[in-house]
Amino acid sequence: MATPSREVTSIAGGSARRALERRDLLTRWALILPAGLVLVGLMLLPMLLMALMSWLEPGSFGGVRWGHYTPEAYIKFLFDRNLDDSLSLNTDYLSIFSRSFGLAFITMLITLLIGFPVSLYIALQTPRRRQWLIFLVTIPFWTNLLVRTYAWILLLRNGGLIESGLKQMGLLQGSLDLLYTPIAVQIGLVYAFLPFMVLPIYTSLEKLDWRLLEAAFDLYANRWKALWRVVLPLAAPGVIAGCILVFVPALGTYYIPELLGGAKSLMIGNLIQQQFGASRDWPFGAALSFALLALVLLFMLIYALRFRGKGSLL
């Protein structure tokens, strides 16, 4: 953007040049402004507000007591305060965190294992069939996820479709007892996030030059080796995008465990929601959100460091 004006300045004199530069600067700021406003107004300010809240005392009926600063929310995350004011380690919240990470990670793995072959299959179809199949992948987005999660209750519950189906095939005696378990939550998560894995991987596979695959075959690579050595590395940006798009939101999901899980399959999202709802401990909710954010950033950092220098990824 700056180059054209610089060409002019070599001819224009001092004051004209300053005027031009000022105009250039103004245009630039005007162009950045909308994006900047969105970022500051909808991202940065709420985050700062949350950060501030996490260091305040909770109000008795929700909200916070402004001006009363305390690190209590962060202490509460790791410790219980006994009656005599001493602290003892409390791993309840940590275990909810680790369970959430576990569920999100497994969700990522399963969606990857299903999503990659599916994307590959779609990408190998004729252009018309590809459009159709991608359309089918996006159909679930037309209905609210909440409604679709309720549908899973009908499928998973005792006496539900899956149980009676298994019974009729003679594969099951007694009851299924699947609903309100971590497995039900896991199923729900995989179901909800699968399209977020398929779409980015498909996008990168669709752009792939299939002649490279022929070259790999020509150079003695069988199907598996060609997949590992050529297709996968070239689809890596899509795979990484898919993993992030699944892992991060899965970590924070709230109503899938709420509806499909029991007390023992609570996730971070539920915990945070409880603090702003029934528990009326906004600072703790804010602190939990920040702990989550910090952990996600840490993971991304580890990832970025690990793949630094490999350049082409991400």
Place this chain on the structure above:
Amino acid sequence: MVYGEGSERVRALDRISLEIGHNEFFTLLGPSGCGKTTLLRLIAGFEQPTEGSIRLYGQPLEGLPPYRRPVNTVFQSYALFPHLSVAQNIAFGLEMLGKPRAEIAQVVREMLGLVKLVGYENRRPAQLSGGQQQRVALARALANRPKVLLLDESLSALDLKLRKEMQLELKRLHAETGITFVFVTHDQEEALTMSDRIAVMQEGRIAQVGTPTEIYDAPNSRYVADFIGETNFLKARARGGVLLLPDGSSLPTPVHTPDGEVTLAIRPERARLSADGSGISARVKDVVYKGTDTIYLLELPGQEPFQVRSQNRLGALQLVRPGDPVGLELPPEAVRVLKE
């Protein structure tokens, strides 16, 4: 070989029957779209013939996937792996074959030297010029020492000097390695200089197979004569062992020709202007001086324009100007009779 189905059917190759010898430099020559790439793809195993079969040293190739065929291709589009460096590209085939590391490193070094890309081993294909990419593709295929090397217009992106160099390199490699080369080109000069034998293709069929001399000296159709080098065509009628031209002059037939309408093909450098005006009478339309040669464009009554190319040897310069009447001499061995 048929591509597609129903209304989209394309018969890309039709009734091809070829036998290519061990360590032969065999060239497929033909205009764009005549099926050269398709034939290579059949040999490499990317397409299955809808009819017929292909055998390699007696072994039928049907059902063998490309990765089980001891055949490597230098692709028309290079198809270099963009995520791998030059050295990794060249090493790919050997790695897939499970060769030891030391051997791979050795071969890669050799190949880099061969295609003059030493110092480029860590570059990505995107950081190379078109000609450099082509050389990597060549090195990548050659590194495996296949039984048959398929080259699809593999020199077309190189500039003239590099192209001549690579032509010599290819010939040298061909002699040294004992690999059979199947070379595709639409450059007739390249085909003539490089090949042991040439197959001239026309719309999915083979028009003629033969050594460069056979193809050049004895084309079997107007198509081949026209495609390879420059050729003059004359309409004539064969009767009782002589060829009668429309202007009344006659020529002896070089080979036995049954009576009927024929086309005569004569290379420009094999025809002569007669010193005394004898022979077929013609009129000079233009004289083009070309340094080593002079080209005389002649008009013959009832015929297509006729070219005579004569070498500018000392003392051989003929003083002929546009508009002059001249005699055209056609030595019997210069005349090729085509049945058309």
